[in-house]
Amino acid sequence: MGITVYAYAVDPSTSTVTGFGNSIESVTEELREVRAEIALEDGYEAPTSEVYAFDLYRPDLDQILSVLSGDAELGDLILRNKRIVATVSADTA
Numbered sequence: 001m002g003i004t005v006y007a008y009a010v011d012p013s014t015s016t017v018t019g020f021g022n023s024i025e026s027v028t029e030e031l032r033e034v035r036a037e038i039a040l041e042d043g044y045e046a047p048t049s050e051v052y053a054f055d056l057y058r059p060d061l062d063q064i065l066s067v068l069s070g071d072a073e074l075g076d077l078i079l080r081n082k083r084i085v086a087t088v089s090a091d092t093a
Contacts, residue, residue, distance in 0.1 A: 007021070008031040017052060035088065
């Protein structure tokens with residue numbers, strides 16, 4: 001059984017999942033700060049962003065070796081059951 005971790009995508013259609021944390025509150029706050037920075041510096045209103053929950057599993061030796069060999073990404077191996085748990089938009093920021 002894994003533990004739950006959270007992350008966000010500023011623009012789910014184009015950006016990668018970043019900003020990992022162990023609480024939905026800290027990840028959501030970081031996402032709001034990133035969105036505000038984008039609006040201020042780039043003059044761009046990001047579309048609705050998504051906060052995800054993942055089940056994080058401990059990698060086994062074969063998975064670690066695959067990552068070290070460049071054959072796999074660690075996140076692809078240890079993060080499972082991605083689900084949307086919150087959205088953040090200009091209205092909710």
